[in-house]
Amino acid sequence: MATVTANRPDHVPADRVVDFDIFAPPGAEDDYFAAWASVRGDHALVWTTANGGHWIAADGETTRRLWNDAENLSNEALAVTPGLGEAMEFIPLQQDAPEHKPFRMAVMKGFANNHVVAMEPLIREVARELTAQIAPHGECEFMEEYAEVLPIHIFLTLIDVPTQDRLRLRPLGQQLTRPDGSMTVEQLRDAADGYLRPYIEERLRNPGQDLFSRILSIPIEGRAWTFDEAQRMCRNLLFGGLDTVVSMFGNIALHLARHPEDQDLLRQRPELIPQAADELMRRYPMVSVTRNLVRDVEIDGITLKAGDLVYLNSSIHNLDTACFDNPHKVDFERNLPPVRHTTMGVGPHRCVGAGLARLEAILFIEEWLKGIPPFRVKPGSPPRYRAGNVGALTELRLEWD
Numbered sequence: 507m508a509t510v511t512a513n514r515p516d517h518v519p520a521d522r523v524v525d526f527d528i529f530a531p532p533g534a535e536d537d538y539f540a541a542w543a544s545v546r547g548d549h550a551l552v553w554t555t556a557n558g559g560h561w562i563a564a565d566g567e568t569t570r571r572l573w574n575d576a577e578n579l580s581n582e583a584l585a586v587t588p589g590l591g592e593a594m595e596f597i598p599l600q601q602d603a604p605e606h607k608p609f610r611m612a613v614m615k616g617f618a619n620n621h622v623v624a625m626e627p628l629i630r631e632v633a634r635e636l637t638a639q640i641a642p643h644g645e646c647e648f649m650e651e652y653a654e655v656l657p658i659h660i661f662l663t664l665i666d667v668p669t670q671d672r673l674r675l676r677p678l679g680q681q682l683t684r685p686d687g688s689m690t691v692e693q694l695r696d697a698a699d700g701y702l703r704p705y706i707e708e709r710l711r712n713p714g715q716d717l718f719s720r721i722l723s724i725p726i727e728g729r730a731w732t733f734d735e736a737q738r739m740c741r742n743l744l745f746g747g748l749d750t751v752v753s754m755f756g757n758i759a760l761h762l763a764r765h766p767e768d769q770d771l772l773r774q775r776p777e778l779i780p781q782a783a784d785e786l787m788r789r790y791p792m793v794s795v796t797r798n799l800v801r802d803v804e805i806d807g808i809t810l811k812a813g814d815l816v817y818l819n820s821s822i823h824n825l826d827t828a829c830f831d832n833p834h835k836v837d838f839e840r841n842l843p844p845v846r847h848t849t850m851g852v853g854p855h856r857c858v859g860a861g862l863a864r865l866e867a868i869l870f871i872e873e874w875l876k877g878i879p880p881f882r883v884k885p886g887s888p889p890r891y892r893a894g895n896v897g898a899l900t901e902l903r904l905e906w907d
Contacts, residue, residue, distance in 0.1 A: 517811050518553045527556035528586065528794065528817055529684065531893050538792065538891040542821050550806040551816075557586040560796070560815035566826025568806065569818050572797060574853035576603060579797035581855055583815055585895050586796050590682075593691040596742035597735055599855060606854065608726045609739065613858050616721035622861045629660055629869045637877035645884060645905040652874075653755035653899075657866055661747035664862075665740075666716035667705060675701065679748025684894030695741070702740050710736060717743070743859075749896050750793060751863050754849075755870060756899035757790035758783070761836060762871075763883045763904055771838065773875055782838040783867040789836050791820035791849035792897035820848040881906040 514523050524545070526532075531541035545552065550568040551561050563569040572579060580602050584591030591600060598609040633656055640646045658672045681694050689697070705718065710733065713719035718740055722731050731739075762769050772779055799814045810816070824847045825833045844850065850860040857863070883889065887903035 514553060514555065515559070515811075517809060519808060522549060522551065522553045522808065524552045524554055524562075525556075526552070526554045526562065528554075528562070528819075529557070529894055534891055534893040534897070536888070536891070538893055538897045539790070539821055539825065541893065542819055543825070545819075545822065551808065551810075558588055558815075560586050560817050561810060562817045562819070563822060566823040566829035569820075569823040569826075570829070570848055570852055572805075572816055573795065573818050573823075573848060573851065575797075576854050578799060578801055578803045579816065580800050581795075581797060583796050583798035586815055586817060587685055587691065587895075590691045593695045594741065594745075595738050596745075597738040599742050599746075603854070609735070610854070610858070612721050612724040612726065613739065613743070615724055616717050617858050617862065619861060621717075621720070622865055625660065625664065625862065626865060626869065628663060629656075629866055630873060632656055632659055633869050633873035634877065637873050641877050641879075644907070645903065648759050648902040648904050649752070649756055649899055653752045653759070653902075656870065657751035657755065657863075658748060660862075660866060661751075664717045665705070665743070665747075666714060666718075671701075675744070675748055679745055679752075680898075682745050683749050683896035684892050684898065698741050698744055699737060702737065702744060706733065706736050706740050746857070746859060749898070750857070751866055753792045753896055753898040754787060754790075754863065754867060756902055757792065758786045758867060758871065759874070759904065760883070760889055760899065760902055761786055761790065763881055763902075765836070766880060766882070768836065768838070769875065769880055772871065776872065776875075778838045779871050780868050781841055783864060783871060784842070784844050785836055785838055785840050787844070787849045787864070787867065788824050788830075788840075788842065788847040789834070791824045791847065793849065793851070794819040794895050794897075795851070795855075796895075818848075823848045879906045 526545060534541035545562055545564045547564060550565045552564050553561055563572055582591060582600050584594060584600055598606050598613055601609060636652055636656055640651055654676060658676060659669050662669045662672060678694060678698055681689050709719045709722050713723050722736055772782055795818050797816045799810050799812050801812050803810050823829055827833060850857040881904050884903040884905040889899055890901040892898055892900045
């Protein structure tokens with residue numbers, strides 16, 4: 507990777523400055539994970555001048571430690587995208603202790619395991635129907651025809667809004683995590699709020715059984731939610747439900763398409779599918795977070811200053827040989843607990859929907875392998891990626907006999 511020395515703050519050593527744009531790493535269109543691997547080197551922290559300038563954790567141990575450091579780092583900044591954190595003000599994602607705890611507890615109760623388990627019949631039904639529609643064609647563009655349909659359909663059902671609104675809402679999720687400049691951050695926020703407002707007003711006035719109603723019915727330290735708080739929470743969950751699982755599905759399908767031996771194993775031993783889902787989530791993480799320093803901290807022999815941004819990419823941890831044995835190998839019997847990897851985050855801001863995402867992955871694999879014959883990547887159609895705060899496959903063409 508090219509090293510640059512211009513436009514760096516005084517506290518950043520010249521040998522830590524690299525030319526790396528997290529939204530456009532070199533070669534990421536062809537291989538997102540190889541692009542991020544290029545950050546690794548002699549230092550645990552490097553500085554990029556792209557996107558206003560920020561640190562990047564460049565090894566696994568530092569990535570995980572900083573991700574879990576709620577004492578010295580805050581979630582308030584949200585992202586390196588200028589102005590995004592100030593515009594979104596997500597609850598509970600951008601909150602810090604002690605304010606964070608009662609709001610997160612309410613959201614966690616909304617995602618309680620009994621509610622997640624109750625979604626299984628619907629997830630399985632939708633997965634089965636989608637697979638049956640696609641199977642006779644002998645091929646599909648997986649991202650558009652499946653990955654962008656199933657998880658968003660499930661999430662919209664969970665919050666009890668029309669599932670046909672998927673086509674309207676999906677681009678908003680993409681703009682948050684992989685902005686293309688077509689919307690300002692304020693326009694993005696206002697589009698989400700304009701959509702959500704009537705539903706929030708109704709849930710506050712007349713709660714139902716949906717996810718938003720369950721959360722908003724839980725008092726915050728003995729009082730009701732204000733409309734502003736409800737809006738910021740629903741805004742947070744809406745964006746969280748529109749992108750991450752889509753990305754996860756794409757990587758699972760691509761791995762199985764490239765590794766027929768793993769397809770065969772799971773067809774012959776379907777009892778391995780839950781472990782396989784965990785392992786594939788570990789192996790192909792595409793989520794990153796931004797933390798801002800609340801005080802000066804010495805790390806890796808240098809002093810990071812209060813106000814600095816630190817960018818943490820989950821693949822830097824999950825694919826580090828110092829953190830996992832043979833991390834690039836997919837081993838369905840590795841059987842690590844999901845909390846060991848950072849695909850769904852670490853610590854007080856670990857993804858509240860991690861249990862639902864895992865269930866969706868398991869049921870997707872089960873129903874896809876039942877309904878689709880041995881499949882492969884369509885020759886002459888290489889998969890395409892796009893990097894961002896949640897990286898994603900943008901094109902994945904599969905075929906089968």
